[in-house]
Amino acid sequence: MLMYSVKRLGLAVIIVSLAMLMLFSMIYLIPGDPAAVALGPRATEAMREALRIKMGLDQPVWVQFWNFFTNAWTGDLGNEVLSDRPVAEVVMEQLPYTLALIAGGISWSVALGIPLGCWAAVKRGSMPDRIVGILSVAVIAVPSFVVAIYALLIFAVTLRWLPAIGAGEPGDLGDQLVHLILPSLAVGLGWVGYIARMVRASMLEVLEAQHIRTARAFGLPENMITYRYALTIAILPTVTLLGVGIGQMLSSAVFAEIVFARPGVGKLVYDAILTRNYPLVTGAVLVTTVLFVLLNLIADLIVGALDPRVRSRF
């Protein structure tokens, strides 16, 4: 297990490094002058030039990349262009909101997807199975921003049950949870479908396995067979899927953060790209990349711990 973990960790470091290299390359292919955007129409050419120098844009790209990378290892992501605040501080302010959103999305997808998948598998071929199948494909097909807009119009604007904007008062957990319901539903609903499909397929395979037949032959209750013996095995691919899904949810989070006017890293990066605020873009993307890789790593390690065959194959 230790060797497996070390190898996975090494791979994670390589992935993060390559992602940052690609990001840096892409940033310099985008047209636009960050100094002009940041300072607005009234700035003189001298002011714009001074800002370019301050941002290090007068140096070759490889020097900028090297400086960023070496500083990043020490936790210094530089300073934000406009307010001059440390990028790490700006990103860390926003990160909890995005993590909460993703956690909420995962909660929706797990809480609804796993029971629906199990139910469909147990009722294989029946009407409920077909309904779950159709619903699963439907929610997968609907983009998260569409879910976000309709959820907002129904539950916030028409019914006024839930708030439309913001993330709730800091320190008031209840208020924050209420503000999380609709955005996390928008982020997680599509994954209800994915997980339901995955769990159903996996359950059907496991329910045909020898040990399940043996359990039935021994006359164990069906609930015990389904949830204790079948689901614990059938859920393994779902753990891996969720690891990948977090990346998808990070991108969906941008829409949810915009539609519900929530703070968060997704919106932070979006705004920073529009204003060509390069230090903030690189810093925020580095943090989210590390987060994504880390969560995938955790998912892999969990699967490795649960299934020795995975460890031996790596």
Add this chain to the structure above:
Amino acid sequence: MTQSRDFGVSRRSFLAAAGAFGAASVAVPRMALSQDGSVLTVRSYSDLQVLDPAFRLSLPEDDIIRSIFAPLLIPQAGDTWGWKAIAVDSIEQLDDVTVSFRLKDNIGFTDGFGQMTAEDVKFSIERMADPAMESPYAGDWATLKEVEVKDKLSGLIHLKNKFVPLWTTTLPTPASCILSKRAMEELGDKITTKPVAQSGQYLLADWQPKQKTILKRNPDWAHEPGGFDEIHIIPIEDPATAERGFEAGDLDYTWTSVSSLPRLKENPPAGSVVLEKPSLAYVWLGMNQDNEALKDIRIRRAIQHAIDRQTVVDAAYFGAASVGNGIIAPGLPGSRDSVAYDYDPDKARALLAEAGASNLFVTLDILNQSERLTAAQVIQANLADVGVTCEIKQNDSGTFWTLGSKDGEYFMNLQLLLQRFSMQPDPSWATVWFTPEQVGVWNWERFDNAEYKALHDQGLSESDEGKRDEIYRKMQGLMDESGCYVFLTHEVVGAIHRDTIVPGLKPNGESLLSEFKSA
């Protein structure tokens, strides 16, 4: 083999519980915070980033800055342009180059920085004008000679030469916000997001990045108080999101998108008031006269004649905005009723034939916003009607705002562009961007006219309204003659607010937070 399972919740009990939850939710609908009268919740289109009056970046910051750092003057709320004294008891133009002022006696700075004095006024104004500070707003005080301190509360602002926009676009802006000299010297840098030595009607109590800015009424402000105990400013970039937030009861006031105005006016949410204000902004179709395909003035003139401005504006603004005839909005000196070269497709075809420009292909660069795209599509159809093929190129804001810059690589390839500039209530604010020294900076049409520049300079020191009107009309006439411009509209500003509040708005609909009151 299947077995029935008992989850302990029957279908009947589940439905009953869900029904009860729904009924309870409807019975206790969510309410806007301001309904108790003490908190105003408004939307701004961007979060704050810099609170230094000399380095502010956006209108929402202007609004916060003038609420927390008392300015000499602010714009007057209402339908006519004017100013209102905030930090001064009296202020007066003694002659063309001298303004006297006297501060109110009991304005204090927070954080123990004492009383506001004329020395602080001298420091604040001269700081902004100082070239070494590199303030983008140094131009507001470009004609400043010095501020002379007469006594603790009185002083004289000396100008190098007469500057008419002083009373419209310098003094009633954050350019006249007064900072504590001692506090700034101790800080030794510009103010970022943590204000020091606040002095206004409100104080910045909390800033939650990307979420909320909270202003609280300044308990030590001894003059006309702010209208609310607290103002919560929510940064929401997307107007549609803000409109939904208002309809859901989360906001008391927001700007709306122009496209939503007809719907909101026809069917306003209960307990709300929809406002429509004339904007000072100006939108135009520009043509780069140095581009090879557009060098012949007959081709540019043909394009001027090809565009049906009324249709473009009606389509892009859903009938809410009217056609504009220049860069200066109605109500200001220099505003016009017509343009020299209007829609005449037959004349356009004739000019193109005369110029030998058959099968002309042009590109039209726009910002990727819905009303710009709609306007561009109508322009594209208009041009197709006279035999010109037009390709629309959409750009994100980061790219768009550098297209015509002489530092870039694209400026000579730029052909047509759909452009919008915002504006202050003085015509010089519009004309300044089209002078020869702005070629390749913000003058992307590369319109280069020495007479225009001379008239611009003349306008800055001409105080006679009639003569100013004539000067600025003539300048727009020169723009018409260049063939580089098709003036489209001044747009319209939409806003919506609860009927429990009275918003403090400039005549062009921009908000003055400190002037918002309860109804």
